[in-house]
Amino acid sequence: MQEALIAVDVGGTKSAVGIVTREGQVLGRRVEPARVQLGPRAMIDRYVAMALELAEKVTGVRLVAVGVGCGGPLDAGTGVIHSPTNLPGWDDLPLGEILAARLGLPVTVENDANAAALGEWLFGRGRGLRHLVYVTVSTGIGAGLILDGRLYRGRTGNAGEVGHTSVKPHGPRCGCGNRGCLEVMASGTGMARRAGELFARDAGPHGSAGAPPVDAAELLARARAGDPVARMAWDAAMGYLGVGIANLVSVLDPELVILGGGVTRAGAELIDPVRAEVAWRARWFYHPGLIVISDLGDDVGLVGAAAAAEYRLRGMG
Numbered sequence: 001m002q003e004a005l006i007a008v009d010v011g012g013t014k015s016a017v018g019i020v021t022r023e024g025q026v027l028g029r030r031v032e033p034a035r036v037q038l039g040p041r042a043m044i045d046r047y048v049a050m051a052l053e054l055a056e057k058v059t060g061v062r063l064v065a066v067g068v069g070c071g072g073p074l075d076a077g078t079g080v081i082h083s084p085t086n087l088p089g090w091d092d093l094p095l096g097e098i099l100a101a102r103l104g105l106p107v108t109v110e111n112d113a114n115a116a117a118l119g120e121w122l123f124g125r126g127r128g129l130r131h132l133v134y135v136t137v138s139t140g141i142g143a144g145l146i147l148d149g150r151l152y153r154g155r156t157g158n159a160g161e162v163g164h165t166s167v168k169p170h171g172p173r174c175g176c177g178n179r180g181c182l183e184v185m186a187s188g189t190g191m192a193r194r195a196g197e198l199f200a201r202d203a204g205p206h207g208s209a210g211a212p213p214v215d216a217a218e219l220l221a222r223a224r225a226g227d228p229v230a231r232m233a234w235d236a237a238m239g240y241l242g243v244g245i246a247n248l249v250s251v252l253d254p255e256l257v258i259l260g261g262g263v264t265r266a267g268a269e270l271i272d273p274v275r276a277e278v279a280w281r282a283r284w285f286y287h288p289g290l291i292v293i294s295d296l297g298d299d300v301g302l303v304g305a306a307a308a309a310e311y312r313l314r315g316m317g
């Protein structure tokens with residue numbers, strides 16, 4: 001009988017649970033809006049219910065482990081979640097222990113950017129490489145680092161926080177306390193906020209239409225429609241994203257950089273300016289094909305969570 005994994009993608013906007021083979025194939029999935037206002041216990045009840053439903057529906061497999069991807073900060077060793085900003089009430093929550101007791105299987109909890117990097121490395125287009133960087137560009141920006149054939153965690157387990165590297169030394173304040181973080185300048189939330197400030201300053205003479213954009217997708221739609229202020233804001237955000245990725249490339253000399261997360265749906269409008277920026281800023285390391293957009297799409301959370309469990313099963317984690 002084929003062995004498979006339960007994958008749990010814990011998010012602030014959606015909850016996803018899947019059954020994934022040990023080769024990374026998603027056999028079944030359940031996705032629903034995350035109701036964070038109900039608190040962690042009710043959310044965990046839903047993960048367990050979805051997992052049990054799926055286990056009944058997906059037959060012919062033997063479930064061997066559970067992998068969880070969740071926003072940090074968290075302790076991957078103990079499976080304890082430490083107050084992520086998008087999950088109110090998840091304070092020092094022993095998620096790994098709770099799920100292990102409820103599902104009767106070993107549980108691995110991993111930071112979602114690390115999980116996505118493992119997903120691309122074990123099951124995606126990073127298979128067989130030794131040096132791989134995964135960067136998620138979404139409401140925040142984070143990275144997972146595969147270096148010398150293993151996940152690099154650093155001293156505190158939080159390595160890869162590229163979103164909080166400075167790309168504009170005296171720029172706007174970030175939630176982390178620093179100024180001009182990559183996340184403030186180029187995440188979906190950050191760029192929409194920056195654009196809102198530009199719109200407020202420049203509401204009219206150059207043809208900008210009234211209300212500020214609510215997110216990156218709307219900002220890009222306005223830029224494509226010819227709004228010069230939206231175009232300027234988008235291009236600036238892509239420039240900063242390129243700076244952040246060029247810095248990573250110069251430090252780490254990876255074989256491949258995979259970009260994922262909601263903002264990468266912009267496709268060529270994102271990857272072309274990022275490649276151009278990296279090509280001149282990190283010219284010793286740049287080559288065509290160095291930077292690509294993930295093809296795991298919306299499944300990256302589940303495939304990543306499964307990969308975190310698989311990484312542990314293989315004795316690597």
Ligand SMILES: [Zn+2]
Nearest residue numbers: 164174176181
């Ligand atoms: Zn920051």
